[in-house]
Amino acid sequence: MSRNSDDLFWYPKTWMDDECASVVRLVRQWADREIVSRRMEYREGYEKLFPEKRKKLCIDIGIQKLTVPADLGGFGWNGPARAPALLTLACETGRADASIGVLCSTAWAMLALMDFHHPGGCNAGTVFAPMYASDALQTPAVILPGAGMKGMDTPLFLGRSIHAGAKKSGSGFALSGRDLRPLVAGGIADHFCVVCTMDGDRPCVAFVPGNAPGLRRGPSILMTGLNACGNAEIGLHDVPVSGAPVLEREGVVEELYAWLNLLLGGVSVGAATNFFELLADWSDSRVIKGGTTLKENPLCASVLADVAEEIALAKLLLYDLAVIIASSPEPGHQAIRRTFTYAEMIGHRAQQGVMRAMNRGLELMGSAGYAKEWHVEKHWRDVKTIQSILYGMAADAPLKMDTARFFYDCTQI
């Protein structure tokens, strides 16, 4: 097939310099050589190959240290200006394997919150920089606010329940929370990035090592997709977090949501791009009504058009979001709200669009759509999992409320 998905799913590249282009090219080569061209082998040996391929990308190629500042041993892609480049890499990794893409994206989102050179002793960056610049594979897990339990009032982040709380304890903090469910990787994470409250009040972000005393992991959770990410619930009982501080600045939780919407959107678009490639091959080679290729039948062509349109538009929207994040917003409540709202709106649209593309594309593939040997079903399951976990709860109702608050100044919802 001579299709070039870069040319087909066009996006503005004004931000892409030579260094960025070469990193993107490296990741594309990794995806094609290690996974995309060896789908069957990868599927059959997934348990063994997943960590191998991930390590090759993150350590051998060095993607893990990408967003660590150069003076701390990384590539220096820290800072919001790199948002479009990171989005491109999220797409590339998602095209190969959404689980790898989600783990990379979670790490980039977490590191994006950190000010590595804060003069006032804020040492999250200095704690994590050596870890991510090292040759030891790092796995983060993010815990966001979500659904509460009836009869148990909790502090809220825009209506969502915050189940973890930090309290000052000596020179540091102690963190507690029950039944905390990370987006992914709760069972395998080396550290947790937890949205919590400080002294039962405002939302903030704390970091907890995976081996911290008082941290308990629950049994593995079987999920629709992303199972390589090994999720499990955790419990925290007065876990000390003195090594890495709590990030308390205004808007830090909104920032985390914005990065996750951007990068997990990129993973989904990447998965959809490979879905498109597989579907395009299918529509070239399969016939209906005794002889017409699928793509030459007007009804099938209209379905194929839907698939391409949804992917192309989702990708363009995400690049708009990347530019919004990259153009350093002026500080202040309104700017934080604006970026957060646009991130949610665009992330939501992108995930919906990609899911619709896949649901429609599967219609044309019949049983090959749900047979594991054709690989498209994995993309479909992975993207649905990303979509659901990103919503967190109640489908799109909370984000509609967030949007209404921003545009209409609602105060009671």
Next chain:
Amino acid sequence: MKHFDEFSRPEEYISPFDRHFRRLLRRHLEDWVMPERRRFDEDWKDHSLIEPAFDRLMAELGMQKSLFPQEYGGWGLAGSDYVFRGGYMLCEELGRADTGMAVALAVTFWPLLVIMVEPYRNDRLIAEFAPLFCGAKKAVFAANAMTEPQGGADIENLGLLGGRTIRTTARLDGDEWVINGHKLWPTNSGGVSSLFGVPCTTKPGSSDPRDFAFIYVPADLPGVTQGGAYEKAGMAADKNGDIWFEDVRVPSWYRAHGPGRDAEAFYQLIPFGQVMSCAFLTGAMMNLYERLYEFVTTRTYNNRPLKENDAVAGIIGRIAGDIDICRILGYEAAMIGDRRNKPYGRPLISEDVVGRIRNIKDFMSDRAVEIFGKAMDVLGLYGADRDWDIEKHWRDIKIVQLWMGGKQLCQMEAARHFFNCETL
């Protein structure tokens, strides 16, 4: 609403069989299938959990003999005037528990319907196969070996193509049919079936319905080879694989009815398959409602139960509303089938019946894909979680949408019927 049973269906459509058997079947499934179903996915190859569940359902409870006439040891469902509605009830209850088991059971009935439903009844073949199903102590499966590697949904598109693309051949040699060909994807292949119904051509390339033959082939005959089961996104209880027929010989009277009538009797299977697909969907939808009800009642947004938030209520209200409407439509589809012999009904092989039923199945499938996806999003972090069951149904109902020619063939059949299209 106090119970999921209260989702609407026209009361006058409910069959006597429904009143007597539904509660028994539900209890059986709640005792024996639903507690195990979360482990079925990993059992797709071995069926070490699934096979005993089938033995209890099909042999001990006796469901595998339900179609057969009472004089052959069955329950007489195929000869009743409520075969569609009775089947709908069975498949709805099974679908609530596990759509993979539902389709494996329903497809066992599928090839047998070709010889059991008036006016296409063949008593000699019924007598031949009845002992296999009615006397067994273990589950016995049958399969409709339709799809071929080159043809996709062509066989389901018999109305347009007339069997022109079928490559599996049947040649009469003395008093035996000699069958050669390759089929793939039938439900209950992958080594589980004892009997295949095989659509063949007696004249390759012909679209004359008289050259279409539907021939029964016992799975243990020389020349029948089955491949292993495919691994799929869902429906682990339904095994699918390849089947090769190489000079397989069966008695000439294993052909269902003969030239012309084989195609008619076979074409009846399309409405049966589509109506039972609707039943799988409403069964799964009712289970979705049960699980979603629990979640939105016990989980909160703004520290109030999700269902008490107006915006969330708007979403879950639409989900339940769609289930309600779909159930009415599903029972209407079943009733279209059961009206087949009434003065105001239409034969199952009519374009009218095929078009209307395909249309209902297409509509219900779309709604199912939408509401299961939405329900997973309502559960959010828990939506993809096996323990909440909805994600399993989400995978399964997508398969229901895709099979039997999928959405686009449904759209074409509807267009042919409603707009009298002549070239589609």
